[in-house]
Amino acid sequence: MTAKTFNDTFLKACRGEATEHVPVWYMRQAGRYQPEYRAIRAKHSFFEMNYIPEVCAEVTRLPVDQLGVDAAILFADIMTPLKPIGVDVNIESGIGPVIANPIESLKDVERLLELDPETHVPYILESIKILRQQLSVPLIGFAGAPFTLASYMIEGGPSKHYHKTKAFMYTEPAAWQALMEKLGDMTITYLKAQIKAGAQAVQVFDSWVGALNDEDYREYITPVMTRIFNALKDTGVPMIYFGIGAGHLLMDWNRLPVDVVGLDWRTSITTAREMGVTKTLQGNLDPTLLLAPWEKLEAKAKEILDEGTKQPGFIFNLGHGVFPDAKVETLQQLTKFIHSYKRDV
Numbered sequence: 001m002t003a004k005t006f007n008d009t010f011l012k013a014c015r016g017e018a019t020e021h022v023p024v025w026y027m028r029q030a031g032r033y034q035p036e037y038r039a040i041r042a043k044h045s046f047f048e049m050n051y052i053p054e055v056c057a058e059v060t061r062l063p064v065d066q067l068g069v070d071a072a073i074l075f076a077d078i079m080t081p082l083k084p085i086g087v088d089v090n091i092e093s094g095i096g097p098v099i100a101n102p103i104e105s106l107k108d109v110e111r112l113l114e115l116d117p118e119t120h121v122p123y124i125l126e127s128i129k130i131l132r133q134q135l136s137v138p139l140i141g142f143a144g145a146p147f148t149l150a151s152y153m154i155e156g157g158p159s160k161h162y163h164k165t166k167a168f169m170y171t172e173p174a175a176w177q178a179l180m181e182k183l184g185d186m187t188i189t190y191l192k193a194q195i196k197a198g199a200q201a202v203q204v205f206d207s208w209v210g211a212l213n214d215e216d217y218r219e220y221i222t223p224v225m226t227r228i229f230n231a232l233k234d235t236g237v238p239m240i241y242f243g244i245g246a247g248h249l250l251m252d253w254n255r256l257p258v259d260v261v262g263l264d265w266r267t268s269i270t271t272a273r274e275m276g277v278t279k280t281l282q283g284n285l286d287p288t289l290l291l292a293p294w295e296k297l298e299a300k301a302k303e304i305l306d307e308g309t310k311q312p313g314f315i316f317n318l319g320h321g322v323f324p325d326a327k328v329e330t331l332q333q334l335t336k337f338i339h340s341y342k343r344d345v
């Protein structure tokens with residue numbers, strides 16, 4: 001087997017450098033829309049797929065081989081490191097994470113263990129090492145951000161309005177502070193361990209932080225996010241920060257010591273630039289468009305490419321994860337289209 005040359009387009013774009021083609025990867029690029037994934041998932045629970053490094057590596061590679069994307073993202077979940085520190089979480093198909101022992105008080109926060117990656121998540125580190133031997137594209141490591149993790153830990157599962165989470169934040173400030181500190185420490189330790197094992201970029205998912213207004217974001221979240229990104233800066237590995245419905249927070253994000261901002265589909269690239277966002281951008285096709293006629297999908301993808309490539313260093317992605325009813329062929333066609341895109345000058 002001859003080793004393919006390493007495709008570093010994604011890493012160059014993260015650093016804001018010009019690239020030969022626009023790099024692309026998709027959030028939730030490994031998942032139920034793939035028949036091969038469904039076949040493996042039929043044999044294992046979600047966490048079992050995490051625990052067996054060969055399975056984890058196989059599922060991580062699936063979309064790279066099948067779609068030809070420019071980066072792989074480790075197959076795990078934002079909940080993966082919470083289980084060994086004392087969160088009784090399960091991933092239920094079609095629902096998401098469900099937690100049997102939600103956090104209700106400072107005592108519950110104090111009960112959480114400190115993450116020791118070598119003993120708590122050795123299988124994650126092993127999967128990364130295996131993948132680095134096999135991949136010819138960069139491997140993205142990731143973690144959930146404190147607010148988003150806390151929302152599951154407090155609500156006990158998915159939520160619409162995060163009212164328990166926000167009520168806890170407002171009424172139990174000391175417990176909230178302690179929780180943010182613990183989750184901040186955990187995120188730093190976990191991502192440092194992933195980087196040491198070989199992750200070449202990291203994405204921090206703050207999917208639900210858009211539930212906060214900008215003042216609350218600054219008071220309750222900016223300190224912990226600043227601490228996380230500052231602690232990882234010395235690794236030299238590009239850092240991406242992503243959230244949904246967070247257009248009103250973009251200027252706060254632009255001030256964080258992070259390299260790349262991930263946009264959802266609600267805020268166009270042009271709007272973000274007009275607001276004053278100067279960071280490298282990643283995004284932001286509405287994943288529902290994967291279900292639309294090709295012409296409509298292509299037109300929107302072209303618009304995003306035209307806007308994104310106005311400055312060097314742009315990464316194409318979806319504005320949120322691939323849905324289970326998307327078609328592999330559509331993602332293949334989209335990837336080809338992005339790779340063949342040339343900017344009209």
Ligand SMILES: Cc1c2[nH]c(c1CCC(=O)O)Cc1[nH]c(c(CCC(=O)O)c1C)Cc1[nH]c(c(CCC(=O)O)c1C)Cc1[nH]c(c(C)c1CCC(=O)O)C2
Pocket residue numbers: 026027028029030031032041046073074075076077078079091092093094095096097142205207321
């Ligand atoms: C909020 C969040 C979670 N998990 C994640 C986030 C942040 C990104 C986002 O906002 O989507 C992150 C995540 N989850 C998963 C990955 C793996 C890598 C990849 O993107 O391919 C990543 C990066 C696998 C997964 N995580 C999950 C699946 C589906 C599991 C299955 O097969 O049943 C996958 C492939 C489960 C999960 N876990 C979570 C949800 C909302 C769900 C989906 C529920 C469902 O649709 O069934 C929590």
